[in-house]
Amino acid sequence: MKQYHAAEGLEWVNHGNQILVVNEVGVARTLAGAEAALWRWLHQTYTGEEIRCLFSALLNISAAEAEVRLEKVLQRWLENGLVEVQGG
Numbered sequence: 001m002k003q004y005h006a007a008e009g010l011e012w013v014n015h016g017n018q019i020l021v022v023n024e025v026g027v028a029r030t031l032a033g034a035e036a037a038l039w040r041w042l043h044q045t046y047t048g049e050e051i052r053c054l055f056s057a058l059l060n061i062s063a064a065e066a067e068v069r070l071e072k073v074l075q076r077w078l079e080n081g082l083v084e085v086q087g088g
Contacts, residue, residue, distance in 0.1 A: 001048030001067075003086035004074060010082065012039070021082060029082070034058055035073060042083070 006012060009024035019031040019039045031039050037058055041051045056066035077083045 001052065001070065002074075003048070004042050004077075004083040005086050006043065007081050007084045014040075023081065029080075038070070038073060 010021055012019055012021040019036045020028055022028045038055060041054060052063060052066050052070060055070055056063050
């Protein structure tokens with residue numbers, strides 16, 4: 001799994017069980033559930049393998065299915081400007 005981090009110009013905050021992400025022009029997005037958990041894990045020191053295992057356990061799905069779902073979420077976030085590929 002590639003390494004991702006919050007895109008430049010974003011501010012984010014934990015708000016209860018959700019993450020509020022705001023870009024530099026004030027457009028906000030709320031992440032909840034598994035997406036909020038994933039966002040938190042990406043910004044801690046977990047490896048890609050650890051994140052896959054956590055995501056799999058959280059959703060009670062196989063590691064292979066977790067990999068597919070993770071890639072979909074991360075690709076959508078990349079396309080929406082929420083994350084950047086580290087070193088990319």
